[in-house]
Amino acid sequence: xxxxxxxxxxxxxxxxxxxxxxxxxxxxxxxxxxxxxxxxxxxxxxxxxxxxxxxxxxxxxxxxxxxxxxxxxxxxxxxxxxxxxxxxxxxxxxxxxxxxxxxxxxxxxxxxxxxxxxxxxxxxxxxxxxxxxxxxxxxxxxxx
Numbered sequence: 001x002x003x004x005x006x007x008x009x010x011x012x013x014x015x016x017x018x019x020x021x022x023x024x025x026x027x028x029x030x031x032x033x034x035x036x037x038x039x040x041x042x043x044x045x046x047x048x049x050x051x052x053x054x055x056x057x058x059x060x061x062x063x064x065x066x067x068x069x070x071x072x073x074x075x076x077x078x079x080x081x082x083x084x085x086x087x088x089x090x091x092x093x094x095x096x097x098x099x100x101x102x103x104x105x106x107x108x109x110x111x112x113x114x115x116x117x118x119x120x121x122x123x124x125x126x127x128x129x130x131x132x133x134x135x136x137x138x139x140x141x142x143x144x
Contacts (some may be wrong), residue, residue: 005021006019006020006021006051007019007020007021007022007098008098009093009097009098009099010097011074011076011077011079011081011097012074012077012078012079013074013076013077013079015058015059015074015075015076015077016054016055016058016059016060016074016076016079016081017054017055017058018052018053018054018055018058018081018082018093018097019051019052019053019055020046020048020051020052020053020091020093021048021049021051022046022047022048022104023047023048023049023051024046024047024104025104025105026104026105026106026107026108027044027045027046027095027101027104027105027106027107028044028045028047028092028106028107028108028109028110029042029043029044029045029106029108029109029110029121029125030042030043030045030083030109030110030111031109031110031111031112031114031115031116032110032111032114032130033114034065034066034071035083035111036114036116038063038065038071038073038080039080039094040080042115043080043083043094044094044095044096044101044106045083045092045093045094045095046092046093046094046095046098046104047090047091047092048091048092048093049089049090049091050088050089050090050091051091052082052084052091052093058074059074059075059076060072060073060074060075060081061073061074061075064086067139068085068086068138068139069083069084069085069086070083070084070085070086071083072084079094079097080094080096081093081094081097082094106121106123106125107125107126108125108126108127108128109121109125109126109127109128110127110128110133111128111129111130111133112127112128112129113129113130114130
């Protein structure tokens with residue numbers, strides 16, 4: 001990605017304001033069961049490395065959904081904000097926090113084997129199953 005500058009975004013009610021530097025010019029979709037319940041459907045995320053910061057006083061709440069990941073949401077309106085590893089080093093923001101989410105084309109789907117059969121995304125997207133995602137990204141027991 002070419003020299004992307006910081007972007008600002010906010011939740012539905014505006015109480016949680018954030019700044020992030022996208023690490024790619026594209027977005028990905030997660031179809032896992034937790035993302036479906038957390039976001040009310042597929043989670044469309046923009047990978048931001050560890051660059052996401054919230055304005056002081058933002059009522060960010062955290063839900064630890066696994067041994068290594070957590071989900072951030074607004075404590076006022078409940079908006080989906082960020083999925084991140086518990087160390088905060090890998091953050092993925094909802095594209096819908098930003099003014100123009102269409103600026104980031106969806107190029108990948110993960111947990112494709114968990115996607116409800118009622119819909120399908122158009123295009124030739126990269127896809128990974130649940131097992132492939134865990135094999136590639138989940139920490140090993142030796143990682144602590």
